[in-house]
Amino acid sequence: MKQKKSAVQTKAKTTTAGSTVKVALLGFGTVGSSVARVLATSKFPGVQLTHIFNRSVERKRSSAAAKSVPASVVWTENIDDILKSDVDVVVELMGGLNPVEGWIRKALAAGKSVVTANKQLIAYRGTGLAKLAAQYNVHLLHGAAVAGGVPVITGMQQGLCGDQVTRLSGIVNGTCNYILSRMETGADYATVLADAQQLGYAEANPSADVDGYDARAKLCILSRIALRAELDPDAVSTQSIAAVEAIDFSYAKELNCTIRQISRAQVEGTLVHARVAPMLVPLSSPLAWSHGTQNMVVASGRFGGDVVFSGHGAGGEPTAVAVVSDLLAVAQGCKTVQLPVRRRSVTGEFLAPHYLRFVVDDKPGIVAAMYSVCSRLIVSS
Numbered sequence: 001m002k003q004k005k006s007a008v009q010t011k012a013k014t015t016t017a018g019s020t021v022k023v024a025l026l027g028f029g030t031v032g033s034s035v036a037r038v039l040a041t042s043k044f045p046g047v048q049l050t051h052i053f054n055r056s057v058e059r060k061r062s063s064a065a066a067k068s069v070p071a072s073v074v075w076t077e078n079i080d081d082i083l084k085s086d087v088d089v090v091v092e093l094m095g096g097l098n099p100v101e102g103w104i105r106k107a108l109a110a111g112k113s114v115v116t117a118n119k120q121l122i123a124y125r126g127t128g129l130a131k132l133a134a135q136y137n138v139h140l141l142h143g144a145a146v147a148g149g150v151p152v153i154t155g156m157q158q159g160l161c162g163d164q165v166t167r168l169s170g171i172v173n174g175t176c177n178y179i180l181s182r183m184e185t186g187a188d189y190a191t192v193l194a195d196a197q198q199l200g201y202a203e204a205n206p207s208a209d210v211d212g213y214d215a216r217a218k219l220c221i222l223s224r225i226a227l228r229a230e231l232d233p234d235a236v237s238t239q240s241i242a243a244v245e246a247i248d249f250s251y252a253k254e255l256n257c258t259i260r261q262i263s264r265a266q267v268e269g270t271l272v273h274a275r276v277a278p279m280l281v282p283l284s285s286p287l288a289w290s291h292g293t294q295n296m297v298v299a300s301g302r303f304g305g306d307v308v309f310s311g312h313g314a315g316g317e318p319t320a321v322a323v324v325s326d327l328l329a330v331a332q333g334c335k336t337v338q339l340p341v342r343r344r345s346v347t348g349e350f351l352a353p354h355y356l357r358f359v360v361d362d363k364p365g366i367v368a369a370m371y372s373v374c375s376r377l378i379v380s381s
């Protein structure tokens with residue numbers, strides 16, 4: 001009770017009083033170093049980078065990426081130097097749940113606002129962390145957690161909150177889109193995956209991307225904001241793109257379609273139908289036009305119809321733009337619209353166009369046998 005009283009008395013510091021908001025970066029990797037560069041280049045008034053935290057920090061301090069960092073910044077590998085400092089906003093760009101969640105909780109409880117690009121953290125722990133931020137009267141923003149530099153979260157949170165969004169459909173994993181859109185021109189999966197790894201688009205272990213886990217975390221974040229539905233990410237069915245072969249694109253083309261990893265969620269009564277899978281996409285759909293690492297999300301609203309968000313879904317600088325935009329919003333005390341969110345059960349059952357490709361022995365009667373099995377399973381051809 002005592003703790004709650006002191007918590008609500010905390011007030012997120014803003015630049016509106018003409019003071020400076022002090023910022024710490026947790027993580028000086030691809031996005032963290034880009035955020036430092038954007039801040040140094042743009043010199044936003046009232047925002048000052050004061051601390052950078054990373055393990056083995058000397059390695060980071062002496063890197064080429066550190067050249068844009070002001071000499072006054074304190075570099076540290078001790079998280080308490082941040083948590084016990086007078087920093088106002090912690091920008092978390094390390095990724096993962098552990099140890100990040102514990103540190104973010106401590107930062108919020110210490111009265112520091114938090115900006116993060118961490119989709120796993122927000123998909124699995126976002127609701128609890130948002131309550132903690134509200135309890136301590138500070139901000140928690142995560143605009144970069146879905147679609148990198150595309151302002152899909154802020155667009156839905158602010159621009160579409162007046163609609164009743166009933167369906168989300170989109171491409172939210174740039175790695176899969178790069179792989180599938182290159183396979184469209186005849187390249188095989190293994191070659192394109194190796195290229196994606198060399199270009200830094202895919203991890204050495206690509207499972208999180210190609211098996212759909214990264215996309216389903218993002219789909220759950222978007223569902224919470226746009227559909228106002230809290231989903232358990234582990235309940236959302238995923239299907240890997242690794243089984244797609246170059247030949248599938250030829251058959252898809254005969255159906256006037258291509259193939260993309262699609263993340264889809266739709267409200268049906270009390271249920272949400274949600275799934276991440278390689279799906280047939282009509283060539284006339286805007287989703288078929290997105291190539292390379294581009295992301296695209298279509299939100300379908302009851303009153304406003306379809307709204308499309310599209311752009312660079314990944315990369316240090318595009319993602320840094322979303323992070324810095326959140327940072328400026330926090331620094332200026334901007335309030336985000338909050339509407340009630342309900343926990344919903346998830347089903348992966350969708351009525352969607354499919355095609356089946358059979359590899360069979362060339363024997364008499366084989367086609368008739370396949371028809372018979374298909375009609376028994378009520379599949380039309």
Ligand SMILES: NC(=O)c1ccc[n+]([C@@H]2O[C@H](COP(=O)([O-])OP(=O)(O)OC[C@H]3O[C@@H](n4cnc5c(N)ncnc54)[C@H](OP(=O)(O)O)[C@@H]3O)[C@@H](O)[C@H]2O)c1
Pocket residue numbers: 026027028029030031032053054055056092093094095096098099117118119144145147148313314315316319
């Ligand atoms: N890259 C993108 O395009 C993109 C787009 C949207 C969102 N994001 C999100 O942004 C976040 C950062 O991504 P990134 O691509 O910048 O990753 P990254 O290049 O791997 O950078 C992460 C940094 O955090 C440090 N770090 C990680 N765990 C740590 C720990 N336990 N203690 C201390 N330091 C730690 C790493 O140090 P080491 O160098 O020692 O590993 C590294 O410097 C992630 O949540 C990611 O999902 C990234």
